Amino acid sequence: MFSIHPIPAFSDNYIWCLADQDTGKALIVDPGQAQPVKDYLAAHNLVADTILVTHHHPDHVGGIKNLQQAWPDVRVVGPAESPFKGSNHPVHPGDEVVWQGLTFDVLAVPGHTLDHLAYFSPTQVDGKPVLFCGDTLFVGGCGRLFEGTAEQMHQSLSTLRDLPGDTAVYCAHEYTLANLRFARSWLPDDQALADFEQQCQARRDQGLPTVPSTIAAEKSLNLFLRWDDPAVAEAAHRYCAEQGLPSGSDSEIFAAVRHGKDHF
Known part of the structure; x- marks a missing residue:
């Protein structure tokens, strides 16, 4: 039986642990x-396996390095x-990673x-397909463009947006409330955003994570995935x-949202 749990690190990181309870192995x-x-x-x-x-x-x-020791x-x-x-097992996009019978597309x-x-x-x-997306997609947000372009990030988010709607989004940071404050500044009349912000605040008040989300929820709430809204x-x-x-194309609309968040 598999289960996924967050391991809090630093001030707002989540390290994810995918555990196989039957074997005691952990990814x-x-x-x-x-x-x-x-x-x-x-x-x-549990024992770290992958x-x-x-x-x-x-x-x-x-x-x-410490875990390898x-x-x-x-x-x-x-x-x-x-x-x-x-890495002792380097992978390329299009590869597959198999762990305890689970297959991950890279x-x-x-x-x-x-x-x-x-x-x-x-x-x-835990009842849903699984996405480990690091700092590309967050609940209500996306990663800063440290190395790539807005066009690249738009394409990357398009790839993730096309995954099944019930896919659980396991991102690497608890940035949700900050992302939603920005989103509400752009769409102050969006009641679904306001309701979601309230739910997330309640979870944080209880010391609970707002992650994971789902692809369907992000498509309906996350400004960075709503370039065609x-x-x-x-x-x-x-x-x-x-x-x-410029604000003509979908990627330019995405770039505007990213620029707005960067300067919020």
Whole structure:
């Protein structure tokens, strides 16, 4: 039996643990810190078997060497073309990663970084297909464009937007409330956004994560996936007129939302 749990790290990171309760093996996603992972695995009688890396940033890979010392045989799966050279099982977009009978499709999602990958399994875990998307897609947001272009990120988000609607979105940060504050500033009359913000605030007040979301929820709520929504397009056109930015194509509307969030 499989289950997925967040391991909090730093101030707002989530390291994901996919556990096989029958074998005691664990797949760890983006371990930026080792100690929280070691503590969690020890508390739940699990052994690190595989590590998935979405991209090279230190808050996603910083704990890997330490975990390899604790579990020398751990498989480290990461992008082949990457500044991070610690993978012993490098993968390319289009490859598959098999773990305990689960198959993950390796998706190219550049934008936040050029090496960024996402891992998608159509097999249901906790009742839903699984997406580990690192810093590409957040609940209500998307990653900053540190290395890629707005066009690349728009294409990457299009790839994720086309996944099944019930897919659970396991992103790597608790940025939800900040993302929703920005979204509400652009669409103050969007009642669904207001209701969702209230729900997320209630979860945070209880010390609970707002992650995972689903692809369907993000398509209806997340401004960064709503470039073809007339309300978002209208807000983007207004913003672009003020900023002197182009706003004709879908990717330009996305770029306007990203620019707006960067300067919010």
